[in-house]
Amino acid sequence: MTTVTTRPESAFAAFRRRFVRQRLAVVMAGVIAVMVLVALLAPWITPLDPNAQALLDRLAPPSTKHWLGADDLGRDVASRLIIATRATIWAGLLATCVSLLIGLPFGLLAGYLRGWADTVLSRAADALMAIPPLLFAMAIVAVLGRGVTNAMIAIGVVTAPRFFRVARGVALVIREETYIEAARSIGCPTGRIVRTHVLPNMMSPLIVQISVTMGFAILFEASLSFLGLGVQPPDASWGSMLQRSTRFAGDAPWLVLLPGLAILLTVLAFNTVGDAVRDSVGRENRRLA
Amino acid sequence: MTLLDVEGVAKSFPARRRKAVVRAVRDVSFRLDRGQTLGVVGESGSGKSTTARLVLGLIRPDAGRVHLDGMDVLAARGDRLHALRRRMPMVFQDPYSSLDPTWTVRDIVTEPVRLGRRRDRAVPATRAAELLELVGMAPAFAQRYPHELSGGQRQRVAIARALACDPDLVALDEAVAALDVSTRAGIIGLLQDLQTSLGVAYLFISHDLALVRLVSHEVAVMYLGRIVERGPTERVYAAPAHPYTRALISAVPVPDPVVQRNRTRPPVLGEVPSALAVPSGCAFHPRCPLATDICRTIDPPVVDLDDGHAAACHHVALITKEGVS
Numbered sequence: 001m002t003t004v005t006t007r008p009e010s011a012f013a014a015f016r017r018r019f020v021r022q023r024l025a026v027v028m029a030g031v032i033a034v035m036v037l038v039a040l041l042a043p044w045i046t047p048l049d050p051n052a053q054a055l056l057d058r059l060a061p062p063s064t065k066h067w068l069g070a071d072d073l074g075r076d077v078a079s080r081l082i083i084a085t086r087a088t089i090w091a092g093l094l095a096t097c098v099s100l101l102i103g104l105p106f107g108l109l110a111g112y113l114r115g116w117a118d119t120v121l122s123r124a125a126d127a128l129m130a131i132p133p134l135l136f137a138m139a140i141v142a143v144l145g146r147g148v149t150n151a152m153i154a155i156g157v158v159t160a161p162r163f164f165r166v167a168r169g170v171a172l173v174i175r176e177e178t179y180i181e182a183a184r185s186i187g188c189p190t191g192r193i194v195r196t197h198v199l200p201n202m203m204s205p206l207i208v209q210i211s212v213t214m215g216f217a218i219l220f221e222a223s224l225s226f227l228g229l230g231v232q233p234p235d236a237s238w239g240s241m242l243q244r245s246t247r248f249a250g251d252a253p254w255l256v257l258l259p260g261l262a263i264l265l266t267v268l269a270f271n272t273v274g275d276a277v278r279d280s281v282g283r284e285n286r287r288l289a
Numbered sequence: 290m291t292l293l294d295v296e297g298v299a300k301s302f303p304a305r306r307r308k309a310v311v312r313a314v315r316d317v318s319f320r321l322d323r324g325q326t327l328g329v330v331g332e333s334g335s336g337k338s339t340t341a342r343l344v345l346g347l348i349r350p351d352a353g354r355v356h357l358d359g360m361d362v363l364a365a366r367g368d369r370l371h372a373l374r375r376r377m378p379m380v381f382q383d384p385y386s387s388l389d390p391t392w393t394v395r396d397i398v399t400e401p402v403r404l405g406r407r408r409d410r411a412v413p414a415t416r417a418a419e420l421l422e423l424v425g426m427a428p429a430f431a432q433r434y435p436h437e438l439s440g441g442q443r444q445r446v447a448i449a450r451a452l453a454c455d456p457d458l459v460a461l462d463e464a465v466a467a468l469d470v471s472t473r474a475g476i477i478g479l480l481q482d483l484q485t486s487l488g489v490a491y492l493f494i495s496h497d498l499a500l501v502r503l504v505s506h507e508v509a510v511m512y513l514g515r516i517v518e519r520g521p522t523e524r525v526y527a528a529p530a531h532p533y534t535r536a537l538i539s540a541v542p543v544p545d546p547v548v549q550r551n552r553t554r555p556p557v558l559g560e561v562p563s564a565l566a567v568p569s570g571c572a573f574h575p576r577c578p579l580a581t582d583i584c585r586t587i588d589p590p591v592v593d594l595d596d597g598h599a600a601a602c603h604h605v606a607l608i609t610k611e612g613v614s
Contacts, residue, residue, distance in 0.1 A: 177386055178381050178383060178386040178387040179386065179387055179388055179389040179390075181347065181379075181381070181387075182379070182381060182387045182388070182389075182447070182450075183389075183400070184347055184374070185345060185347060185374060185378050185379040185460075186374065186375055186378045186400065186401045186404060186450070186451075186454055187370070187371030187372060187373070187374035187375040187401075187404055188371070188400070188404055189368075189371060192404075197389050200389075200391040200392075201389070201390070201391055203391075
């Protein structure tokens, strides 16, 4: 009888060890964690009412009352940044979920089944890729009405080919693995093979893509709000704050700087973490990521 | 009692070049009884693995019939096909890629049990331990992942998983070829013990002639997609009736250096032709020392010699009369 010897490092422990070595990524993961926490707790942690106007405080510089100053209507910038985090994270999640839910199943189907299904779906994905996301979102908003939800569903649809390509590419590799044939040889039905063998083996590239798409979607939310097609006034969004403050950039530079930095930091954080996850995946899975 | 009945199975694959066709398996027939081992030998590319996959219903043949225990494997579809496949699972050559790296050993060995049920009811926790015990592994391995195991341990897990199917037949496709010699001996011993206790039949595919002789009740020798000779192991090894079999067996080294040095060995000319361009007539004729005109034009049928020993050669009579050279 073979004896159980000391246990080697688990795949997850190895992943963690490699990830932690990348200092910037760890910091950025912290940034994302704080962002999510702020988004969840936003209504309870704003120092002042984010939509309350105090005309006496118009363009007030940072002070004990307004930590990060006030905008041209005397609204507290700190509170507005905090409440806008919620809209931002929600928008990113919504677009990424839509993108994932469309791209992943079709990608799995195309990559695993190949043949005509692959040909048709790949052409459709290429066609979708050709649409400029921002213009498409603007068109959808024009038809269905202004609002983050419509805009982000549109962004999710246009970015679906990203997940499609990842899922298809990885499924093409996995379907040739012996453990897939092994599953077939014990009478595992195709749908079950895809669900229980193919899908779990593509988690790492999917996580990378989710992270990168989050950053991408947040940038688009900011762009659309900047153009006045996303979050609608009086609600706050980093994009709309940026747009409104450009007129006062000379008198109150913090009004431009702060939302701009928030957008930059968030997008950077998601991209950095995505890259770090890809680099930390074990050698055996890296070719997939 | 016949468990597996294969008749006239053939399969061609389209080659990368258009129009060209790889004739992987041509007119393969054999029978396998319950609890017996059929060794399939041949060079790489001779169609051994493809034959196994055709028999197990993993690839659909172009022609032929396959019956397991009287049931038509090729007519089965959907759930019936899946249930049939579960009666003849396969163990693969490379234990490093045949186990899903994201699954624990417990989930891997009990997958067939879960598949066999109407609903995914929890498999009793003891089932994994029982299966591991059957292949000589401690129950504690159940929580491990494949990458934490050695090659031999992984192959034991693969065998445990095959046994979880409660199989009539297990196809072993070069199942010990990737293991080192000492591990290989352990696995072979395990397979023989399991055959004795469970009465399972094996389709043992290997290019290792000595190993096949050791484990098989019957052998089938394949050359370029055809079975050129089959029969009871000892008879085939003692009195090979096909020139190709004679060449193969004479290529196995003999332990005694004096005997080895003084052996005369029938020459085999050149390399194996490509399955893209199978020679006319008998596929072996370009390399055969006995080839005559008839060999170049007519593919010899499989001729019964005696007691299940059969060979496909025009000159069988000549060889058997002459005896082993």
